[in-house]
Amino acid sequence: MIDLVARTSVDRRLAGVIAPVVEDLGFELVRVRLLSGKSRTLQIMAERPDGGMEVDDCAAISTAVSATLDVEDPIEDAYTLEVSSPGIDRPLTRMKDFSAWSGCEAKLETSELIAGRKRFRGMLHGVEEDEVLVEVDEGIVGLKFDWLSDARLVLNDDLVRASLKARGNPDRTPRADIDDAEENMDADKEA
Numbered sequence: 001m002i003d004l005v006a007r008t009s010v011d012r013r014l015a016g017v018i019a020p021v022v023e024d025l026g027f028e029l030v031r032v033r034l035l036s037g038k039s040r041t042l043q044i045m046a047e048r049p050d051g052g053m054e055v056d057d058c059a060a061i062s063t064a065v066s067a068t069l070d071v072e073d074p075i076e077d078a079y080t081l082e083v084s085s086p087g088i089d090r091p092l093t094r095m096k097d098f099s100a101w102s103g104c105e106a107k108l109e110t111s112e113l114i115a116g117r118k119r120f121r122g123m124l125h126g127v128e129e130d131e132v133l134v135e136v137d138e139g140i141v142g143l144k145f146d147w148l149s150d151a152r153l154v155l156n157d158d159l160v161r162a163s164l165k166a167r168g169n170p171d172r173t174p175r176a177d178i179d180d181a182e183e184n185m186d187a188d189k190e191a
Contacts, residue, residue: 004093006032021068022046030086031093040079045086053085088163089155102126105154110147
């Protein structure tokens with residue numbers, strides 16, 4: 001099975017070193033990427049089993065992983081370690097992600113052409129055996145998890161509402177945040 005947590009052989013090797021450290025701290029590894037550019041960045045996304053993640057959690061993971069990487073030394077060149085939550089428009093990297101986010105809109109990309117295309121966008125409908133179910137214009141299609149090269153949630157109001165509900169605040173909407181900000185701006189102008 002293709003692993004969307006760590007795509008390249010280098011990422012998989014790093015995940016093999018990082019995953020036990022993250023799991024020992026009580027977190028789940030969502031994604032590992034060694035990004036190239038002007039400078040290299042080792043990007044680690046993790047979350048608690050309940051889906052949450054706080055800044056202190058990121059700091060704890062960063063400290064523990066950094067110590068392990070200093071000993072194991074799997075990266076030859078200098079790099080920056082970046083630890084974060086998956087975010088609201090998170091990547092979907094594990095079969096359980098597609099079940100957990102059923103009912104949300106997602107963008108999926110396959111490594112090969114499937115029915116004449118590689119990109120699919122639609123409502124997730126969970127999983128069935130080794131397939132991810134997504135509702136597209138033609139209806140619900142099953143894409144084998146092994147066919148996927150990338151998948152992520154689409155940021156929209158429904159996703160924000162679902163995320164707020166999961167955090168225990170279902171009545172809070174993006175509009176309420178905007179209204180609060182506008183009220184604060186008006187109060188600042190009057191002061």
